[in-house]
Amino acid sequence: MINVIAAVSTVVVASGEGAEEMPSVLAVPIDELIIGIIAFLVVFGGLAKFALPSIKKTLEDRTNAIEGGIERATAAEAEAKDLLEQYRAQLAQAREEASAIRTQAQADRSALIEEARGEARVAAAQVTAAGEAQLAADRSQATAALTRQVGELAVTLAGKVVGQSLTDDARVRSTVDEFLNDLERQAAS
Numbered sequence: 807m808i809n810v811i812a813a814v815s816t817v818v819v820a821s822g823e824g825a826e827e828m829p830s831v832l833a834v835p836i837d838e839l840i841i842g843i844i845a846f847l848v849v850f851g852g853l854a855k856f857a858l859p860s861i862k863k864t865l866e867d868r869t870n871a872i873e874g875g876i877e878r879a880t881a882a883e884a885e886a887k888d889l890l891e892q893y894r895a896q897l898a899q900a901r902e903e904a905s906a907i908r909t910q911a912q913a914d915r916s917a918l919i920e921e922a923r924g925e926a927r928v929a930a931a932q933v934t935a936a937g938e939a940q941l942a943a944d945r946s947q948a949t950a951a952l953t954r955q956v957g958e959l960a961v962t963l964a965g966k967v968v969g970q971s972l973t974d975d976a977r978v979r980s981t982v983d984e985f986l987n988d989l990e991r992q993a994a995s
Contacts, residue, residue: 953982953986956982956985956989957982957985960982961981961982
């Protein structure tokens with residue numbers, strides 16, 4: 807820096823005086839050059855001996871960390887792809903199972919409906935048969951009651967027509983039976 811100031815002051819003085827020869831700005835004194843080179847080599851040697859190994863170690867650690875991170879990322883990506891494929895396969899399997907369950911449920915529902923219909927038909931047939939049996943029993947009771955009443959009325963009328971009391975049970979029964987048979991013959995023809 808001293809050289810620069812001297813060179814600048816020389817240029818200023820030279821411009822004031824007019825015709826002096828100007829020293830070269832690029833000319834460096836040899837002694838300063840040698841001292842500068844020695845100082846540079848000492849600083850460079852110290853840096854090379856003390857700072858460079860730790861810098862190299864730090865760079866290698868960073869390189870290993872980056873390469874290891876890339877390898878871990880690649881491994882994680884491969885593992886993620888495998889897991890994705892497994893999940894997709896499980897999802898497809900679950901969908902197939904759900905479809906099979908739905909199909910089975912529909913078949914079971916149809917079978918239950920048919921079974922319930924069959925049971926309903928059997929129950930209806932039993933109710934109908936019981937109703938018809940009750941109706942037949944009621945009809946036979948009504949027929950017997952009507953037969954008895956008609957018989958009693960016939961005996962009473964016959965007693966009035968004949969003019970005598972028909973209290974003998976055997977004779978009354980035979981008369982009633984004969985009357986009813988005549989009525990049945992007339993209804994049939």
